[in-house]
Amino acid sequence: MAEYTKSEALDWARENIRGQWSTLMTPFTPSDDIDETGLRKNIQRVRALGSRGAGCTWGMGEFWTLTQEERLRVYDIVSDEAGGEWPIGAHVSHTSEKAMLELAGHAENSGFDLLIVAAPYFVTNQEAQVIDWVRILAENTSLAIMFYNSPQFGLVMSADGLSEICDIPNVVGVKEA
Numbered sequence: 001m002a003e004y005t006k007s008e009a010l011d012w013a014r015e016n017i018r019g020q021w022s023t024l025m026t027p028f029t030p031s032d033d034i035d036e037t038g039l040r041k042n043i044q045r046v047r048a049l050g051s052r053g054a055g056c057t058w059g060m061g062e063f064w065t066l067t068q069e070e071r072l073r074v075y076d077i078v079s080d081e082a083g084g085e086w087p088i089g090a091h092v093s094h095t096s097e098k099a100m101l102e103l104a105g106h107a108e109n110s111g112f113d114l115l116i117v118a119a120p121y122f123v124t125n126q127e128a129q130v131i132d133w134v135r136i137l138a139e140n141t142s143l144a145i146m147f148y149n150s151p152q153f154g155l156v157m158s159a160d161g162l163s164e165i166c167d168i169p170n171v172v173g174v175k176e177a
Helices: 006-016 036-048 068-082 097-109 127-139 159-166
Strands: 021-023 053-056 088-091 114-118 144-149 171-176
Touching (some): 006 144, 006 171, 036 053, 053 068, 068 088, 088 097, 097 114, 097 127, 114 127, 127 159, 144 159, 159 171
Parallel strands (some): 021 053, 053 088, 088 114, 114 144, 144 171
């Protein structure tokens, strides 16, 4: 569980988002269910290899293919395996504000340290929308937030837009892809 306050998020990030972090893939069974045993084994292996932290349901975790319930279950498994001893991040991007905030709240309550969020893909066409989107998330969580700036979400933010996002108190960085 995050051991910092919202105002300490940037200091936490400077200390903990270093070295190699891994993106966890979400494995599936032949019947298209989450392979919970496989996910646990993957997490254990990544930890054993010395990764400084990991993120789940990011691009490689195929967040867009998962139901809300599946994403929440992945969070539970990752948090359980991290045991409060290994920094973890949850990708909470969604097209629904309510769904994004549910994901963020669940991640925060289950012991995550970091949230990753992108523009609300498909519906975003102005930077002001994205800045407001990130601000809404920040106002509803104490966790550190990293903004994911990528054309795959429909809009690439300018340097000025990114600067505005980074001025939001618990935004700690930008993942550029």
